[in-house]
Amino acid sequence: MSQVPHAAPPPERLTADLLRPVLFTSWRFYVLALVPGIFVVAGLVSWLSQMFFGFGISGIRWPVYWGFYVTNFVFWIGISHAGTLISAILRLVNAGWRRPVTRCAEVITVFALMIGAMFPLIHLGRPWLAFWLIPYPSERLIWPNFRSPLVWDFFAINTYLTGSLLFLFLPMIPDFAVVRDRTTGLRHRIYRVLALGWRGTPKQWHRLETAMQIMAIAIIPVAVSVHTIVSFDFSMAPVPMWQTTIFGPYFVAGAIFSGIAALLIAMAALRRFLHLEDYLLPIHFENLGKLLLVMALLWGYFVFNERLVTYYGNGPAEMAVFWQTQREAYSPLFWTMVLGNFVLPLILMGIRPFRTITGCVIASIGVVIGMWLERYLIIVPSLGHKYLPYSYGSYAPQPVEIVITVATFAAMTLLYVLFAKTVPIISIWELKGGGHGAASVAPAVPELGPSAGHEGRS
């Protein structure tokens, strides 16, 4: 029998606990699905009205042609680095404590990518022609412009979405089989299809392990490249404070940073709403909190670099933007960002007694707000202060942009609730089995206990 960390519920209880949200529905589910659902519908209506009335109902203007939409795009693609990257790395280093965390992380990736990938469409002047980014053989013999970072985005995001969907789906197969075996009727038929004929034979286990190992290795470079390419959207254009070589790693670090924060918030919510206190333990928050601390320091290092080098370079165009963010119109936002992204996590995650679940959630909320502001502060001040002082301008978001932005957070909540309703949000087989095929590797965190042994699943 395998040992499950800490409280170690017996396997029967474990299966029952983790399947409860899937098999039984409380009234809370309907509230949790309905409220964000309303916001999502409001967001869709806003987008339709933007297409119907014209893009002019947004706050975009000359010369600030990108605003909330592109901010949201970069933000959500950043959030998507929560899952796949973290869980892939933890899988590869065989960190035993990762098991209850991986799936809720990977789901964030997939949904955040879907939401983020909406924004290049939402922000288009003519979204109905977005398919021109696809390199298809057209009768006009025109291809997309492969020199454009937006085309690279298109490929990078599609690759990442495909990869992370596979990475999410593979370890769900044995769990689909568990649900399949405990349901009847239509649900049984659906899960039977999803389980892809899983019988739990040694051959199937071996193939699953191999496939996941390959995916875990493959997804890491993809994840790093995705946010580097998103950063290229900015660093490839001759715009003050955009054209800098630091943007690639800066964006990747910021993405992982905001991703961990999103994961911590999601885990705390799951723990509370689905009563997973025995599975998502304080130690998981503690460990991810430390990771958040490391990323906060890394983020601070990048910002310090970017700012100091700009200051010493003293280019007139750069300095106009620099002072805008440092002590003029955008300085309140800038210092809020520093507070949320650096000071808050440093205090809450750096001082041991504060590194509790509540502390983690507060720090994570600070980081999510701070990282959103970071993207806003990269985009708007630079576009508003580009070289010729005659064409300086400012930007104020309009209701349509605000509603769509709120709708994205609602969409994330809605998708997450629906997912937790249909799939066991914690991988049952991984939790039961410990490290299948890698049982000899000691878990990274001793107090979680050894997870050796194969439970009779072959």
Added chain:
Amino acid sequence: MPKWGMAADLDRCTGCGACVTACHAENNIGTVGASEAARGRAKHWIRVERYWEGDFPDVRLKFRPVMCQQCDHAPCEPVCPTYASHHTEDGLNAQVYNRCIGTRYCANACPYNVRFFDFFNPTWDKPLHLQLNPDVSVREVGVMEKCTFCVQRIKAANIQAKAEERELEDGELKTACAQACPAQALVFGDLDDPESEVSRLSRSPRGTKLLEDLGTRPNVTYLPRQS
């Protein structure tokens, strides 16, 4: 193959704005009204920038007409995902409205901010709607537009010259802004013809390019004020 360019003698520019008006009339540029203009939605393919120099009362006023600089190394071109912004053989920086999907990336990449987005379908203050130029297409909501160096005039003049089996003469072809300029501050022509007026002005020791250090290689030369 000609290489179209322009020279702007800032000693001559009086800031009258005739070029802006002529450009609007020639290129079917919609008017957006005062409130939308205040929201940054005005479209002026050419604008007269006004800069004050010095401290009161010892101030000096400077004008600078700014239109698309038709850069040889245009930052707007590589960033467009659909080739809506591309380079023609005669060195023009063309914008294909029908190919534009409205990412607005070109406008962000443009250091001169001379690209304009159509936030709504075009409208004209009456009676301007009665004087649309049949040679120029109107642009629908959601695309970028900008100065074309009056490409319709270039095409028409070339066709005319070809029909008459002769070379295009210098000065025969003028953009709307150059034609309207009462002080003849704007001069348009072929930079490949060393004898042309625009070539002569561009070679002037006074000649500078706008934001030259960015390496965009503009085809518009400014002759800064000396007086």
